[in-house]
Amino acid sequence: MTSVNILGGGPGGLYAALLLKKAHPAWEIAVLERNPAGATYGWGVVFSDQTLAAFREADYRTFTEITESFVTWEAIDIFVRDQLARCEGHRFAGLARRRLLNILQRRCADLDVALRFETEVGDLAALRQADLVIAADGGNSKTRAAYAEHFQPRLAEGRTRFIWFGTNRLFDSFTFIFRENQHGLFTVHAYPFDGGTGTFIAECADETWRRAGLDQADEAASLSYCESLFADHLRGRKLMSNYSRWLRFTTVRNERWSHENVVLLGDAAHTAHFSIGSGTKLAMEDAIALAQACEQHDLIGAALKQYELARKPKVEALQRAAADSQDYFEHVARYRGFEPIQFAFHLLTRSGRISYDNLRQRDPHFVSTVDRWFAEAGTFERSNVATFERFLAPPAMWTPLVLRGALLPNRVVLAARPPYTAEHGAITHSYADQLVRRAHGGAGLVLTEPVAVSASGRITPGCAGIYCPEHIDAWAHVVAAIHAQTPAIVALQLSHAGRRGATRPRTYGVDIPLREGTWALIAPSGVPYSSRNQTPRAMECADMEHICDLFAQAAHMADQAGFDMLMLNMAHGYLLGSFLSPLTNVREDDYGRSPERRMRLPLEVFDAVRAAWPTQKSIVVAINASDWARAGADISDAIGVAQALKAHGCDMIAVYAGQTTTRSRPIYDPGELAQYSDMVRNEGGLPTLATGYLTTSDQVNTLIAGGRADLCIIHPSDLFEH
Amino acid sequence: MELGVGLPNTLAGATSDLMLSWARQAEAGPFASVGVFDRLLYHSFDPLIALAAAAGATTRIQLATMIVIGPLRNDALLAKQAASLDALSGGRLTLGLAIGARRDDYAAAGVEYAARGRRLDEQLAALRAYWEDERFGPRPAQPGRPPILVGGLNDSAFARAARAADGYVHGGGPPKAFAGAAAKARAAWVDAGRTGRPKLWGQGYYALGDEADAAAGRAYLLDYYSFTGPFAERIAAGLLTTPQAIVQFARGYAEAGCDHLILFPTVARFDQLERLAEVVG
Numbered sequence A: 001m002t003s004v005n006i007l008g009g010g011p012g013g014l015y016a017a018l019l020l021k022k023a024h025p026a027w028e029i030a031v032l033e034r035n036p037a038g039a040t041y042g043w044g045v046v047f048s049d050q051t052l053a054a055f056r057e058a059d060y061r062t063f064t065e066i067t068e069s070f071v072t073w074e075a076i077d078i079f080v081r082d083q084l085a086r087c088e089g090h091r092f093a094g095l096a097r098r099r100l101l102n103i104l105q106r107r108c109a110d111l112d113v114a115l116r117f118e119t120e121v122g123d124l125a126a127l128r129q130a131d132l133v134i135a136a137d138g139g140n141s142k143t144r145a146a147y148a149e150h151f152q153p154r155l156a157e158g159r160t161r162f163i164w165f166g167t168n169r170l171f172d173s174f175t176f177i178f179r180e181n182q183h184g185l186f187t188v189h190a191y192p193f194d195g196g197t198g199t200f201i202a203e204c205a206d207e208t209w210r211r212a213g214l215d216q217a218d219e220a221a222s223l224s225y226c227e228s229l230f231a232d233h234l235r236g237r238k239l240m241s242n243y244s245r246w247l248r249f250t251t252v253r254n255e256r257w258s259h260e261n262v263v264l265l266g267d268a269a270h271t272a273h274f275s276i277g278s279g280t281k282l283a284m285e286d287a288i289a290l291a292q293a294c295e296q297h298d299l300i301g302a303a304l305k306q307y308e309l310a311r312k313p314k315v316e317a318l319q320r321a322a323a324d325s326q327d328y329f330e331h332v333a334r335y336r337g338f339e340p341i342q343f344a345f346h347l348l349t350r351s352g353r354i355s356y357d358n359l360r361q362r363d364p365h366f367v368s369t370v371d372r373w374f375a376e377a378g379t380f381e382r383s384n385v386a387t388f389e390r391f392l393a394p395p396a397m398w399t400p401l402v403l404r405g406a407l408l409p410n411r412v413v414l415a416a417r418p419p420y421t422a423e424h425g426a427i428t429h430s431y432a433d434q435l436v437r438r439a440h441g442g443a444g445l446v447l448t449e450p451v452a453v454s455a456s457g458r459i460t461p462g463c464a465g466i467y468c469p470e471h472i473d474a475w476a477h478v479v480a481a482i483h484a485q486t487p488a489i490v491a492l493q494l495s496h497a498g499r500r501g502a503t504r505p506r507t508y509g510v511d512i513p514l515r516e517g518t519w520a521l522i523a524p525s526g527v528p529y530s531s532r533n534q535t536p537r538a539m540e541c542a543d544m545e546h547i548c549d550l551f552a553q554a555a556h557m558a559d560q561a562g563f564d565m566l567m568l569n570m571a572h573g574y575l576l577g578s579f580l581s582p583l584t585n586v587r588e589d590d591y592g593r594s595p596e597r598r599m600r601l602p603l604e605v606f607d608a609v610r611a612a613w614p615t616q617k618s619i620v621v622a623i624n625a626s627d628w629a630r631a632g633a634d635i636s637d638a639i640g641v642a643q644a645l646k647a648h649g650c651d652m653i654a655v656y657a658g659q660t661t662t663r664s665r666p667i668y669d670p671g672e673l674a675q676y677s678d679m680v681r682n683e684g685g686l687p688t689l690a691t692g693y694l695t696t697s698d699q700v701n702t703l704i705a706g707g708r709a710d711l712c713i714i715h716p717s718d719l720f721e722h
Numbered sequence B: 001m002e003l004g005v006g007l008p009n010t011l012a013g014a015t016s017d018l019m020l021s022w023a024r025q026a027e028a029g030p031f032a033s034v035g036v037f038d039r040l041l042y043h044s045f046d047p048l049i050a051l052a053a054a055a056g057a058t059t060r061i062q063l064a065t066m067i068v069i070g071p072l073r074n075d076a077l078l079a080k081q082a083a084s085l086d087a088l089s090g091g092r093l094t095l096g097l098a099i100g101a102r103r104d105d106y107a108a109a110g111v112e113y114a115a116r117g118r119r120l121d122e123q124l125a126a127l128r129a130y131w132e133d134e135r136f137g138p139r140p141a142q143p144g145r146p147p148i149l150v151g152g153l154n155d156s157a158f159a160r161a162a163r164a165a166d167g168y169v170h171g172g173g174p175p176k177a178f179a180g181a182a183a184k185a186r187a188a189w190v191d192a193g194r195t196g197r198p199k200l201w202g203q204g205y206y207a208l209g210d211e212a213d214a215a216a217g218r219a220y221l222l223d224y225y226s227f228t229g230p231f232a233e234r235i236a237a238g239l240l241t242t243p244q245a246i247v248q249f250a251r252g253y254a255e256a257g258c259d260h261l262i263l264f265p266t267v268a269r270f271d272q273l274e275r276l277a278e279v280v281g
Helices: A011-023 A049-058 A060-068 A097-110 A142-146 A206-211 A219-229 A279-296 A300-330 A340-348 A356-362 A364-377 A429-439 A469-485 A541-560 A575-580 A600-612 A635-647 A670-684 A697-705 A716-721 B016-028 B047-057 B075-088 B103-109 B116-132 B155-164 B175-191 B211-224 B231-237 B243-255 B270-280
Strands: A003-007 A028-032 A044-047 A071-073 A076-080 A083-087 A092-096 A114-116 A132-135 A153-157 A160-167 A174-181 A184-192 A198-205 A250-254 A262-264 A401-403 A406-408 A412-415 A445-452 A489-495 A565-570 A618-624 A652-656 A688-694 A711-714 B002-006 B033-036 B062-069 B093-098 B148-151 B167-169 B199-206 B260-265
Touching: A003 A011, A011 A028, A011 A097, A011 A279, A044 A049, A044 A097, A044 A184, A044 A279, A049 A060, A049 A279, A060 A097, A071 A184, A076 A340, A083 A340, A083 A364, A092 A097, A092 A184, A097 A114, A132 A142, A142 A262, A160 A206, A160 A219, A184 A206, A198 A206, A250 A300, A262 A300, A279 A300, A300 B231, A340 A364, A356 A364, A356 A697, A364 A697, A406 A489, A429 A445, A429 A469, A445 A565, A469 A489, A469 A541, A489 A541, A541 A565, A541 A600, A565 A575, A565 A600, A575 A600, A575 A618, A600 A618, A600 A635, A618 A635, A635 A652, A635 A670, A652 A670, A670 A688, A670 A697, A688 A697, A688 B175, A697 A711, B002 B062, B002 B270, B016 B033, B016 B047, B016 B270, B033 B047, B033 B260, B047 B062, B047 B075, B062 B148, B062 B199, B062 B260, B075 B093, B075 B116, B093 B116, B116 B148, B116 B155, B148 B155, B155 B167, B155 B175, B167 B175, B175 B199, B175 B243, B199 B211, B199 B243, B211 B231, B243 B260, B243 B270, B260 B270
Parallel strands: A003 A028, A003 A132, A028 A114, A076 A174, A132 A262, A412 A445, A412 A711, A445 A489, A489 A565, A565 A618, A618 A652, A652 A688, A688 A711, B002 B033, B002 B260, B033 B062, B062 B093, B093 B148, B148 B167, B167 B199, B199 B260
Antiparallel strands: A044 A092, A071 A092, A076 A083, A153 A250, A160 A198, A174 A184, A184 A198, A401 A406
């Protein structure tokens, strides 16, 4: 006969017990719980539709009892600066944790599961005499700690402080409240769970918590602080504590979930931030998967492997979404200036799991309000308050944008992909025609590939340039044709390849040095891009001046060619980008050694270009948000660069990453660069152009409407192919 | 989308006769290519030698490594072998390269496992350098070099494919998994400033016949992938065992933008090739 010891009588442990006992009545199953039968910590638990379908399959009796105990709601209310944004169509169901435990305990008792309350897990070795030990002993699992070398747990503490209360104020929705006082910004997550009680979680930054004296406050003082701060929302009702104290959220991950006959389940195996409310759901889903695995495999070892295989990828996906959500709440102060409607849209789309199109399906009215607000007031300056005179508005992607004297008809950027067929820097007629044809695709802005400011600043001999009079004519033809035939505006991307120059056309690969017809390279420091590339000469003062002159001259030519905008390339390890990174700039003079000094030449170039470029025309600068390399520049450096550029008159930042050195470790998830764009825009304080291989209008609308970017490069070949 | 068939070079019981008749029949059938796998500590024919034998038995069909574990091999010798195979076959080679995931093979070859990504980066540059070296011959028959594909699932692999190869070769899985990898391969391609688009190759496993054939196929996959632990079960569960499954699989790959799909046998019997030809012909 098979014997099972389940450590921990929470929902996950009880559910595993009853499912196993139901499938194998002869098994001897015991649940060991430290607390008395009626005791419980925490208030309500929340489930989604999907989870309920799984409960229905797994055990119909408890499913019926659970759903009969539910309160359900469909709205999310978001209060920010005392204004409310409501979004409907999100299905939630909740019940009291106590009630859930009660249902599961009774079902276990009916099935003859041995429930041993007030039983401490003392001797693990003795308990392991059983055939299977399920460690459902929570986020601080002692079992996990006992076999840490096998499970290899990784615990990560969150940055904010939070406290968990109950309340008799009846919330009819999932309610987020953002409130600022003299101590800082507080966030409330509140939701109903039975007819008379709700969960009320308050959260704030660590500094805010200390400023408010909450680090010294006991349970009663903490409760009274929150009650008075949110008195208007509580409407005279009370907060209730239940061993409530301020905590940091701990995310639990385990490399392995089982060791011999011991298996982790629920919080012992994994936790996910409370803002996506999934701890109990995950634990009960674990129980279902474990019971199924035990039906498929007679050998316990095989069943445990199967369980881990089935659950780990799903849990990890949810943990990634939870981490994004947690990160959002940790940095929510970044968005405090957003208008409430945009703030709400940004919050709802925070984890990447819900997009603009998803929200439109759930609540067309909400998204139409977002669209109407955006069409009136969705500029970078936040002082604009919408009057909502418009009752019809296009999705954010199709709204115009004014940048200095230029009107972009929409938020989509077409980035040209070079054919490397230019000769002596002059583009061919067929490439010019191709660019004009592609400008008909509907993008509001056509952006050239990196165009060299000098012959020796080219990446390859086939790269286009703008450094002699013939180049002006060739580009003027392109710009005039696009202006004549489309409403798009046209931007020239100015670049100097630096140490990535003198390579072959990128037909068969990238950064492959030329065999013949090569030229000498310059860079901040005399370090080659790779061991096969030419070693550049470290620039001297005269070189710095010359580079400024070249960029200024190119800007002047670009104006003559009729371009509406410029983009200066300071990204991807080209000349100006390589000044910004500590990996490529190891100079000991005033152009190196500190972030400020590494910015010096890029800023001098910017100033020279700004002076040579008409005031009514804007300048975008492309920078790396991260080198994606150890000891490289990261997002905080990038925000510093963006702020400095802004102070010098830069109008917008195009956000790229990687390629600084061959050791860069790229991330090709479109969400990654979108997140960087959000950070540069909302911490750096200037508009951004998002890159990162976006292919759908849904992605673009989610970024633009959410205030994560102001323009997006989109790659239409895939848009049309799929 | 072109469709190829795997040679049974890693299947126990694949004789010299079966390998050669398989290659000849594949060329006669509706297949654009024959593909091979690479293992050291396993009963299998060396991939490049197997393709050389197939080249000698055929005249037109393309020859593809899906993949060769590059870092196990000396750069100059691999360059020599690949160039020789391409030259002797009249330019029919597509060289898929990846780092693999088999520690035992690295140990057997005496190559450090931890540095394998960097080794492959270096090797891709070295192959090109040898093929361009005046002292080195034969020249690959295809202009410049045989097409190179890079495989692997982490983002470094996509970057490697975009920086130094002609495309990406996927390691197998349902069409949805291929589509996800293809999107990353394209993203890396655009990010690297490459012209055109990456060639995208895919692969799948099949066993056609009765229940016993399907069981034998699954048993082979469980054994072949036993080093992946429980993941082997998932691979085995994905085995294509009916004409319907094969047709849907191929259609899904084509829709996801696959340029060339190779279906690999899991049972070393000649009728497996005939059955597949009947389904896809």
